[in-house]
Amino acid sequence: MSSPVSPLSPTPTPRPPGEFQELKIVSHSTLFYWWPVWALGFVLGLWSLVDGHHMVIVPKGTKVEVGRTVTGLDNTYDLLVVPQGKLQDTSEPHYHISANKGNGVFFIIIMLVVIVITNVPLRGLWSVVVLVTVVLLSIIFGLAGWWESILTALDRLHVYINAAGYLVFSSILLVAWLLVFLVFDSQIYMVFTPGQLRVHEEIGGGESAYDTAGMIIQKQRNDLFRHWILGLGSGDLLVTTSGATAHHFNLPNVLFVGHKVKLIEDMLREKPVVQR
Numbered sequence: 411m412s413s414p415v416s417p418l419s420p421t422p423t424p425r426p427p428g429e430f431q432e433l434k435i436v437s438h439s440t441l442f443y444w445w446p447v448w449a450l451g452f453v454l455g456l457w458s459l460v461d462g463h464h465m466v467i468v469p470k471g472t473k474v475e476v477g478r479t480v481t482g483l484d485n486t487y488d489l490l491v492v493p494q495g496k497l498q499d500t501s502e503p504h505y506h507i508s509a510n511k512g513n514g515v516f517f518i519i520i521m522l523v524v525i526v527i528t529n530v531p532l533r534g535l536w537s538v539v540v541l542v543t544v545v546l547l548s549i550i551f552g553l554a555g556w557w558e559s560i561l562t563a564l565d566r567l568h569v570y571i572n573a574a575g576y577l578v579f580s581s582i583l584l585v586a587w588l589l590v591f592l593v594f595d596s597q598i599y600m601v602f603t604p605g606q607l608r609v610h611e612e613i614g615g616g617e618s619a620y621d622t623a624g625m626i627i628q629k630q631r632n633d634l635f636r637h638w639i640l641g642l643g644s645g646d647l648l649v650t651t652s653g654a655t656a657h658h659f660n661l662p663n664v665l666f667v668g669h670k671v672k673l674i675e676d677m678l679r680e681k682p683v684v685q686r
């Protein structure tokens with residue numbers, strides 16, 4: 411958390427000509443933190459394409475025949491025997507899939523973790539408590555010998571998703587992520603200039619201007635999982651104006667909030683000069 415900017419703070423060295431005279435701060439939605447899901451989906455989708463295995467959909471009553479001889483072929487083959495008239499797709503197998511049974515499980519776990527982190531904020535002490543609890547439980551499970559049973563149970567859990575499932579889901583999520591990140595999020599922002607703050611709080615609304623004299627700038631970056639792990643150093647920006655009718659603004663999920671707060675503080679120390 412940064413402290414209020416004091417009016418007695420020394421004036422920094424004037425900026426060279428051409429350096430920015432305004433700083434725009436954009437608030438992002440929690441969808442920003444979903445980037446690991448679509449990124450992992452593309453990786454597993456490409457893995458499924460190059461793995462060399464195919465998925466076959468067969469009807470009820472299909473039997474496996476091992477080491478059978480096929481007329482007109484020299485070698486013996488393992489066959490799937492389908493009841494006559496029940497096979498709907500008679501084309502060659504074309505559903506690409508990975509034989510690794512852990513890929514689907516891993517993808518679902520990551521998606522569930524992101525859902526929990528983005529919807530259940532764990533700020534301050536809570537994030538430390540959760541982290542310590544996970545570490546302690548891992549140690550306890552290891553000493554009790556429970557991890558072997560847990561891993562054995564997970565090894566028996568098969569979740570298969572074909573390449574199209576990964577790629578279609580990840581592509582739609584990526585398009586939504588880009589639209590929100592590049593278009594909709596940019597409609598909620600603050601613009602700092604020497605001596606003035608302009609705030610745009612909602613899509614379709616107007617801007618409000620405030621004097622920066624006595625303004626308090628704070629940053630909150632105390633959610634270990636959301637701000638540091640998924641947000642790559644993001645945080646919440648809190649601004650309180652001065653005066654009898656002080657206004658409080660909270661811009662959540664600001665990228666690189668620490669660096670931007672430093673730039674804001676440097677800018678607030680400057681006073682606009684009017685030339686006559």
